[in-house]
Amino acid sequence: MLDLLLTNGLVVTPSGARRLDIGIAGGTIVSLTAPEFGNPAEARRTIDLRGQLVVPGGVDPHVHTNSVLPTAAESGIMCFGPDRVSEGAIYGGTTTLVDFAHWQPGDELSQSFARKSAEWAGSSFTDYALHGTFKEPEIPFEVLEQIPDAVAAGHGSYKVWMTNTTPTRPRQKTDLGNMWGLMEQTAAAGAMLAVHAEDDDIVMYSYKRLERAGQTGLEYMSHAHNNLSEKLSFQRAITLAEHVGAPIYLMHVSAREGVDAIRDARGRGLPVYGEVLPHYAHFTAEDYRQENGAIYHTYPSLKSADDRDSMWDALLEGVLSTLATDGVCTDLDVKTRGKTIFDATGGHAGVEMRMAVAYTEGVSKRGLDLTRFVDLTSANAAKILGLYPRKGAIAIGSDADLAVLDTTDARRVTASDLHEADYTPWEGYEVAAWPSMTVLRGQVVVEDRELKTGPLGVLQEQRVSSDVRSRPAC
Ligand SMILES: [Zn+2]
């Protein structure tokens, strides 16, 4: 007896899209049958999807929760927590989120993971995993040496910053030598290292120069976080990774120079992966001039139309691997409190819109095929972060994490349709598909735009495959 049978969906599997009935038992997919072969097993509940699109639940590899906003450190203002962010995610068809567990001086590495997992446990509507994160100039050898045990325990990804981002923030940059040591450990232990790559010298000098010229408005953000910084930092990160033999995941690629560096590295067979934020692939630095222009901002920065277009070319070509949000969810008053290049709040509310925007911009406007749509929204992030094929695939034995998208429900989106924040940077945006149902490990969590369960999310182990670690596998 099946727990759930979903019939008549257009189902995107790793081998393509076709009409299939999906049988689910014990939280996993146990049968995929073409309707013409009839007679699916009996099920406790059967739902006729009437031709709607069924894809693996989204995997967003880059969200932040409950973090004190760096430029609001004195006031202690934090972005929303796992409850709110995961609620938006599950409404939007995303079933796995990856957040950050910050190592603090004095911590055993396992304590950093335990502290952040405790914030998610019992309050998340999606499953979740954690990047182990370092925000210190130096990482003690004793801590680096704990990485193999943490990886063995299922913590298979880490993140490091190459810049302090703005002159006014608490420091977060790890120096290149310590990053080398970290990379040696992650590579040897079989983990992925995510990098926030910006050239700190170029960024900090640019701030000084802009301040002297009186050019501190938001519209100068791309002059501070500029193309030269992306070029130099991506080249350095890739050179280091090549020297060590480490796989790396370059977060929030924002410029043509970043795309070119990744294309070149992958052309040489290196396991280098790049992430794009949907709004980097849509908005440009011109949008900083709009009223409340801060709502479009995420660090490094929006850039030119040419840079934006390079993102989509690279996504279609297979040079860039994932669409992530860099979600930092706040309400509008918090998001817009910083009005200059020194104090703008990075990240944004976009988790709920990610799948619909990717479908609209990719499949609907640019002819992206459905398998590749799944790669960009789910499968590749699951592969790069060691969650595949439990996550990111509609296949026998995979978790029954599913997003049902209604491609006849084109609509203009407004913030009140959404559950993350009181604003959306996608206000008025016309989507070509809208999520109508989300299933997490066989449980229908959202149906008819209503939550049907409590928070069911659990922490996921990450084990990155040797294929992903040794070549540009996705
Ligand atoms: Zn970052």
Ligand SMILES: [Zn+2]
């Ligand atoms: Zn981030």
